[in-house]
Amino acid sequence: MPDYPVIIAKTERLTMRAMEVKDAPEVYRYRNQPDVMIFQGWTPQSADEVKAYAESMNERAIAAAGHWYQVVLDYQGIIVGDVAFCIETEHEQQAELGIAIDTQYQKLGFAQEATRGLVDYLFTTHNLHRIHVSIDPQNHASRKLIERCGFRFEGHLKKAVWFKGQWCDDLILAILREEWQQQK
Numbered sequence: 001m002p003d004y005p006v007i008i009a010k011t012e013r014l015t016m017r018a019m020e021v022k023d024a025p026e027v028y029r030y031r032n033q034p035d036v037m038i039f040q041g042w043t044p045q046s047a048d049e050v051k052a053y054a055e056s057m058n059e060r061a062i063a064a065a066g067h068w069y070q071v072v073l074d075y076q077g078i079i080v081g082d083v084a085f086c087i088e089t090e091h092e093q094q095a096e097l098g099i100a101i102d103t104q105y106q107k108l109g110f111a112q113e114a115t116r117g118l119v120d121y122l123f124t125t126h127n128l129h130r131i132h133v134s135i136d137p138q139n140h141a142s143r144k145l146i147e148r149c150g151f152r153f154e155g156h157l158k159k160a161v162w163f164k165g166q167w168c169d170d171l172i173l174a175i176l177r178e179e180w181q182q183q184k
Helices: 021-031 047-059 110-126 140-148 177-183
Strands: 007-010 014-018 068-073 078-089 094-101 130-135 152-163 166-176
Touching (some): 007 110, 014 110, 021 047, 021 094, 078 110, 094 110, 130 140, 140 166, 166 177
Parallel strands (some): 094 130
Antiparallel strands (some): 007 014, 014 068, 068 078, 130 166, 152 166
């Protein structure tokens, strides 16, 4: 049994739970969709790679880089995507988050619901001061999503990220605890 919470957050329609070995075929499928993989740093090469990754979750701290949670549609029990977060340091009380949604479940409000649920979980459970995201400037849909979730633009970093063999620009958007509280 994992030493981290199996379920980290629930929303009206979604549950965010630990990645499990049985999820591997589905994660491999949607993570290899062209419209998903274009902006994602991890594109698994096989379902076996996903299985090994899921098994490695047991050895990681809850907020370690690379800790993934599946976003599951409650009434059907199907995986619609995944979320991840990394608490950078306990002292700084800051985290970065990310999300990937299967293309067949995009534009249905799941990404916004999952992001808001994860933000609520992080501020409530981990007593954070700030949460930020890093977005490719060409990923207009993600930027709009994150802004709808109350994040504000902080900066455009030129050629700041080595991604898929080239230097890329990076947008930083963030939300502070007090901004999140004002939105509640």
